[in-house]
Amino acid sequence: MLPGVALERDVPARMRDGTVLYADVYRPSSGGPFSVILMRLPYDKTQAQSLTYRHPAWYAARGYMVVVQDTRGRWRSEGEFYPFAHEAEDGYDTAAWAASLPRSNGRVGMYGFSYVGATQLQAALGRLPGLRTICPALTGSQYYEGWAYNGGAFALAFNASWATMLAMDDARRAGDGPATRRLNAAFLGAPGFYGHLPLSEYPPLKGSGYGGYFFDWLAHPSYDGYWRRWSVDEDYSRIAVPALHVGGWYDVFVGGTVRNFEGLRRSAGSAEARSAQKLLVCPWYHLPWTPLTGAADFGKEARNVVDGWQLRWFDQFLRDEDTGVLDAPATVFVMGENRWEDYGAWPPEGTEPRDYHLRSGGAANSRYGDGRLDEEPPGEEPPDVYTYDPLVPVASAGGHSCCFPVVAPMGPADQAAVEVLNGVLVYTSAPLQRDLTVLGEVTLTLHAATSAPDTDFTAKLCDVSPDGRSTNVQEGIVRARYRDSLSGPRPVPPGEVREYRLSLGPTAHTFRAGHSLRLQISSSDFPQWDRNLNTGGPPGRESAAEARVATQVVLHDRAHPSRLTLPVAPS
Known part of the structure; x- marks a missing residue:
């Protein structure tokens, strides 16, 4: 069936606690010994992430032994699955086992993306001598910031849909047909559930008997010991x-x-x-x-x-x-x-930070307002004001969510429907006279006040073409209570002006001559992130009836120079 490749299914590997994990092993039909490339995934070893990578047989045909293992508690493997909990020890034990397989030369490399990038990084923490290299793709550096949360805001569409998908597979593994059918429908129809409040009663998972880790993520809205134990970047x-x-x-x-x-x-x-x-x-x-x-x-x-x-x-x-x-x-x-x-x-060396200041005559609401981005710092000018109602949030238009476009806002998108809203401040530069290449992390320094004890501020960098089409490049969020620390939330004194620093993340993007830079400021990007109900109450446990409308003031004057900072490459 696989020319030149011998496939051995369900090869057992015993972990240090006695749990047996199963792998499929692809070997060249003859010769050896071979170096091993290992993938450990919770998404079914028979598929081996072939949605993105070439099939394991492709690597085996090029002289490698390929080992693809179901992680603990997933698909064929024994044990109980809990995201991230066992990947360091199981990864170490599996890599050592793979190095000792018949016709292995003892050298092991690893590959895979997303959670399968995490299984590599966790395994590498143990410094197994035979593990020679890893190829972690499209994965995080920890599982709080940049995974479950961003700037203190819960990454709703990603984590709700991902947890539902994991729970669906757990139900299928348990032979629970009714739960599998319900969870499959809930996964495919996930956008219909994102609006439910409180999130601690998320309907697809509450009482299902599966996916309880989702509620653990909600129960730890700050960066604490629950998250720190798995953080690679510590x-x-x-x-x-x-x-x-x-x-x-x-x-x-x-x-x-x-x-x-x-x-x-x-x-x-x-x-x-x-x-x-x-x-x-x-x-x-x-x-x-x-x-x-x-x-x-x-x-x-x-x-x-x-x-x-x-x-x-x-x-x-x-x-x-x-x-x-x-x-x-x-x-x-x-x-x-x-x-x-x-x-x-x-x-890259040679990039220099360049500030684009938020400027307006006090009416930057929507793309039809008077907001502009200008390299010249402001003098005395009025602030911009908008209101944010959590029950009528600004809808996500594209973005950096996960993992399938059918259930989450992902990628570049036309921003027209967002930029006509008065609840979105829009600041646009003059058309560029020459190409402007941005290489590195984009940041925003925002001076703002709110009427609420807690709220969110969102920002989105866009590229506006000469025909007026606005397309998102990067975006970010800060939950006001986490403005100083992701570990120590503090309420915001209503009405007081505070400085917020937002990371919009890294990019490599050339804004072409004739195009314009654009920055959107608002207080929601839903369902990419959950809604802040503006109460200062416990995240995830409040109902829609408790939501408050907040009045938001963005300042950009001599004393409060709100600005977008771009890492610009030399001309």
Whole structure:
């Protein structure tokens, strides 16, 4: 069935606590010994993430033994599944087992994306000698900031749909037909449930007997010990292997992907590992990986190149061949120009921060207002005012959610329906006289006041073409109670002006001559993030009846210079 490849199904591996996990093993039909490439996933080993990667037989036909294992409590494997809980120990034990398989030469590499990137990073924490390299793709650096939460706001569409999908598979594994049918319908119809309040009674999962971890995520809205125990970015020196970090500019985890590259390049546990970190960022969202991403077609250069890079990477570190994969530490797709570019560092050397100040005559509401972005700092000018009603939130238009476009706002999208709302402040630059390339993290410094003891502020960077079409590039959020610390929330004194710093995440985007920069400011981006009910009450446990309308004031004068900061490449 697989020419030149021998497949052995359901090969058992016993973990240190006696739990048996099962894997499928693909070997070249003859020869050996072979280096092993390992994938550990909760999404069915028979599929092996072939929605994005080439089938394991493709790698086996090129001289590798490929091991694909169901993680603990998933599909064929024994035990109970709880996200992230067992991946460090099970990953270490599995890699050691894979290194000892018949016809293995003892060298192991790992690959996979999303949660399967997490299983690699967690396994690498143990420093198993036989684990020579990893290829974590489209994954985070921790599971609070950039995964379950962003700036203190719950990443609703992603986590609700993901938990429902995981619960559906748990029910199917248990042979619970009625629950499987209900959860499958709830997953495919997830957008119809996002509006339910309180979230602690989320209908698809409440009382289902499955997916209880979703409610644990809600019960830990701050960065505390629950999350810290799994955070890779708490100490990168624990990892000492070369790594190929693959990201997508519209992926939910792009910030974590870049952070892992930067952190390991700076602080990995050996000089060899620090010098062998590679960043590869494509223009995609979470999946699929194609030139057509949301409303944008990035052209033939944006085709899926990951398998080719991975094969060269494994040849370099498992076969000791010089394949040139480290000729440039960063290879990224520059959107707008739709081309690949190599850089000696990330962010690239020579980029300089450039401030674009929020300016208006006090009426920046909607694209038809008088808001503008200007390099000239403001003098004395009136603030902009809008109201935010949590029961009528601003709808997400594209974005960086996960994991399927049918259930979550993902990718570039036309912003017309958002920018006509008076509850959205819109600031637009004059048309650019020359190309402007942004390479690195985009940030916003916002001086604002609210009538509520807690609220959210959202920001979205857009590219406006000469015909007026506005397309999102990056976005961010801050929950006001977390303005100073993600671990120590504090209410906001109503009416007091505070400075908020929002990360809009990294990008590589060229705004072409004749285009304009645009910044949207609002207080909701739903359902990408949950709604702040403006009460200061316990997140996730309040009903719709408790929601309050907030009056928001954004200041941009000499004493309060609200500004967008872009890392701009030299002309």
